Amino acid sequence: MPHAVVSLLQDALGAAVSTADVDLEASREDRSGWRSATPPIAVVHATSVAEVQQTMRIAHATGTPVVPRGAGTGLAGGAIASTGAIVLDLSRMNRVLEVSEADELAVVEPGVLNGDLNDALAARGLWFAPDPASRAISSIGGNIATNAGGLLCAKYGVTREAVLGLAVVLADGRLLRTGRRTVKGVTGYDLTALFTGSEGTLGVIVEATVRLRPITAGEIVTVAAVFPDVETAAAASAAVTAARLRPAVLELIDAVALARVARFLGPAELAGTPLETVTRAETFLLAQSDGAGAADEAAEIARLFAASGGRVTLSTDAATGDRLLGIRRAMHPALAASGQVLIEDVAVPRSRLPEMFRAIEEIGRRHGIEIPTIAHAGDGNLHPNFVYTGDEVPAHVWAAADEMFRTAVALGGTLTGEHGVGVLKRRWLADELGDDSFELQRGIKALFDPTGILNPGVMFEPPLPPAR
Ligand SMILES: Cc1cc2nc3c(=O)[nH]c(=O)nc-3n(C[C@H](O)[C@H](O)[C@H](O)COP(=O)(O)OP(=O)(O)OC[C@H]3O[C@@H](n4cnc5c(N)ncnc54)[C@H](O)[C@@H]3O)c2cc1C
Numbered sequence: 001m002p003h004a005v006v007s008l009l010q011d012a013l014g015a016a017v018s019t020a021d022v023d024l025e026a027s028r029e030d031r032s033g034w035r036s037a038t039p040p041i042a043v044v045h046a047t048s049v050a051e052v053q054q055t056m057r058i059a060h061a062t063g064t065p066v067v068p069r070g071a072g073t074g075l076a077g078g079a080i081a082s083t084g085a086i087v088l089d090l091s092r093m094n095r096v097l098e099v100s101e102a103d104e105l106a107v108v109e110p111g112v113l114n115g116d117l118n119d120a121l122a123a124r125g126l127w128f129a130p131d132p133a134s135r136a137i138s139s140i141g142g143n144i145a146t147n148a149g150g151l152l153c154a155k156y157g158v159t160r161e162a163v164l165g166l167a168v169v170l171a172d173g174r175l176l177r178t179g180r181r182t183v184k185g186v187t188g189y190d191l192t193a194l195f196t197g198s199e200g201t202l203g204v205i206v207e208a209t210v211r212l213r214p215i216t217a218g219e220i221v222t223v224a225a226v227f228p229d230v231e232t233a234a235a236a237s238a239a240v241t242a243a244r245l246r247p248a249v250l251e252l253i254d255a256v257a258l259a260r261v262a263r264f265l266g267p268a269e270l271a272g273t274p275l276e277t278v279t280r281a282e283t284f285l286l287a288q289s290d291g292a293g294a295a296d297e298a299a300e301i302a303r304l305f306a307a308s309g310g311r312v313t314l315s316t317d318a319a320t321g322d323r324l325l326g327i328r329r330a331m332h333p334a335l336a337a338s339g340q341v342l343i344e345d346v347a348v349p350r351s352r353l354p355e356m357f358r359a360i361e362e363i364g365r366r367h368g369i370e371i372p373t374i375a376h377a378g379d380g381n382l383h384p385n386f387v388y389t390g391d392e393v394p395a396h397v398w399a400a401a402d403e404m405f406r407t408a409v410a411l412g413g414t415l416t417g418e419h420g421v422g423v424l425k426r427r428w429l430a431d432e433l434g435d436d437s438f439e440l441q442r443g444i445k446a447l448f449d450p451t452g453i454l455n456p457g458v459m460f461e462p463p464l465p466p467a468r
Helices: 002-016 021-026 049-062 114-122 140-146 191-195 230-242 255-265 294-307 318-329 331-336 350-367 395-410 426-433 435-448
Strands: 042-045 066-069 086-089 096-100 105-108 163-169 175-179 204-211 221-227 249-253 283-289 311-315 340-343 373-376 381-388
Touching: 002 042, 002 049, 021 042, 049 066, 049 086, 049 163, 049 204, 066 204, 096 114, 105 114, 114 140, 140 204, 163 191, 175 191, 221 230, 221 294, 221 318, 230 249, 230 283, 230 294, 230 350, 230 373, 249 255, 249 318, 255 283, 255 331, 255 373, 283 294, 283 318, 294 311, 311 318, 318 331, 331 340, 350 373, 350 381, 350 395, 381 395, 395 426, 426 435
Parallel strands: 042 086, 066 086
Antiparallel strands: 096 105, 105 204, 163 175, 163 204, 221 283, 221 311, 249 283, 249 373, 340 381, 373 381
């Protein structure tokens, strides 16, 4: 049967279909550390909407699973393919189809990299605000499918707020258009928002109309502060939000994470920054204000940080700001240099950040592990990281993660702030949603994908085999 499906694909799509080991192997993993047990049957490198439709028609007719895949940088195991599946690789659909300066929007194919779109927009004084730390390597289609966030989203919004409309190929190959090009529009249910964050389980995004913003004019002012412990730093960041201040960036690096990034970068990279003299127990908080009123806002943030017990430096020099942000962005490579990393992604209401940090420390102590944690503190999104050796996430790490998820939900938070459920967190989905919401969501999946061929196993457990 798999051979017959591959033949059908090859007859319809010719050279777009690959069964080369290098392609099959690459699609067995993303950046979550998960790897499928077996390779898929083929990878379709689609270059047009018609090719995506052809692929879906064949998959629909033969009941073959399809895994949509952008740049493969996901952290939830959402684009990983295994036995019997076709990988639908969208990375070659990478054209910016239109930029409308008058309407402040762009129409793009899904494989355009976030960073490439912004490079193309810069000369026109416009930008696409969603800014995952992976913006140089992740695709707009993937950003939409995961509803990606980033460093700037407390002020400028997550991906959902930047998507006006979509073209989506449905499970049976039909092409659906959702949304609009207008700023407002409330006709019917908001299917654009439904597809945003649907992780390839409802349809394949083949085109997106995205909202652009004018590049923020004015200076950028950076406030860096070092705190004696993580709870004090978390309380200081919560105080910023409570004071109705909206810095573009508000990032926290706890002491364990800071020690690892300092070791990775070395003393020369930290020389001249407030991190040069950090002691082992201290936590780092970084805020950046932009636009009109940046200087006043930053001065007020500096005052709040100092009042909370922080050692504060304020800088109007763009190069210093970039350098400090660079230290934050070095977290991923710093952790990856020390082993396999499970990057977690819980979020809590901002006022509960100190409690969440306290809980993470306690969970780490109880399980005898370090949990280096960084946070987009401005939106309450924490990335506790687990570094381990070997191919599989060890059981005690999952036990610690399980406690952490339950704590976040108990504090009024969520399992995942921006990375998605994928295969990694599906076992906790019903716990957060509750029975009614979970069943409704399964019903929505069944409506869009009645035969269950779109990314099976992502978000929802795969269906049990029929009883004998
Ligand atoms: C170093 C690093 C830093 C990161 N930082 C952030 C961060 O700050 N914020 C954040 O949110 N994420 C972050 N991520 C995670 C990841 O980059 C994002 O989830 C990103 O949006 C995934 O895009 P992608 O193109 O790589 O998608 P993929 O990994 O290829 O796919 C992700 C999911 O989207 C689906 N999908 C992809 N394309 C389509 C499509 N066209 N139609 C339908 N479904 C599709 C897949 O099936 C899968 O479920 C980071 C990852 C790394 C490695």
